[in-house]
Amino acid sequence: MTAPAGLFRTLVLDIGAPLALFYGLRGAGTGDTTALLVSAVPPAVTVVVTAWRARRADALAVAVVAGTVLGAVAALLGGGPRELLARGAWFTAPAGLWTLATLLRRQPLTYEVTRTFLVHRATIMDRLWDTDRSFRAAWRSITICWGVAALADSALRLVMAYTLPVAVVPALDTALTIVTIVVLQLPTHLLLRRSGHWHSLFGPSA
Structure with missing residues (x-):
């Protein structure tokens, strides 16, 4: 899937559809809990379909589904709609911890994700990663920013x-x-600019 297609899917299924379902159902007189349960379906389905196509489920995908299921169970057991509203936190907290944990790997999460989207720059990214310490340091700092922000x-x-x-x-x-x-x-752009490699990835020639 191309980056524009992925962005379109995110806007429609992960952002637009849940809001439309929640406010549409609520406007039709449906209770908050039911409306929230239904609005949680599109993002969860997207994660499941993506994992099925890739033949694997990564940690973040599991966190999304787990957060949705736990919120639904808590709400159905009498917790009410606020447990469903909190499901976003149940996703972003594990996501933040996982992002920070990838600092222990050879390549952190933010680098891997960016490399996936910038397929036409993958070769130069790999070369810079192998040869340039400031490039590696920039991505580790970016990963810290994203992980802390998620928490x-x-x-x-x-x-x-x-x-x-x-x-x-x-x-x-x-x-x-x-x-x-x-x-x-x-911070992402500032750190890459400081490393001297922002134009290599996002400049006009890229």
């Missing part, structure tokens, strides 16, 4: 889930996702 994101989602009106949290969750991704572009 902070998780804490904020828990606060929103248990303190704000149920009706506003799904929209705020989505806004938080977008803001977090956009804000994290700043």
Whole structure:
């Protein structure tokens, strides 16, 4: 799947569909818990289908499904809609920990993900990784930023889930996702520019 196709899928299935289902069902008179349960289906299905096509399920995919299932079980056992609203935190917390844990591997998660999307730059990325210490250090620092941000994101989602009106949290969750991704572009680009290799990956010639 190309990067634009992946972005389109994320916007439609992982962001647009859950919001449309939740607010559409709620507007039709459906209870908050039922609306949240139904709105959790598209992202979970996307993860399952992606894992099936790849013939493997990575840790982040498992975290998404586990968070959805645990939230649903907690809600159905009487916990109410707020447990479902907190499922985002159950995903971002493990995601943050996993991201930081990949610092112990030869190549951290942010490097691997970026290399997957920049297929036409994979060769130069591999060469720079093998030969340039500042390039490796930049990606490790980027990974720390993304991991810490995911943990902070998780804490904020828990606060929103248990303190704000149920009706506003799904929209705020989505806004938080977008803001977090956009804000994290700043340290990512600054660290790559400092390493001297930003143009090698994202410049006009790339």
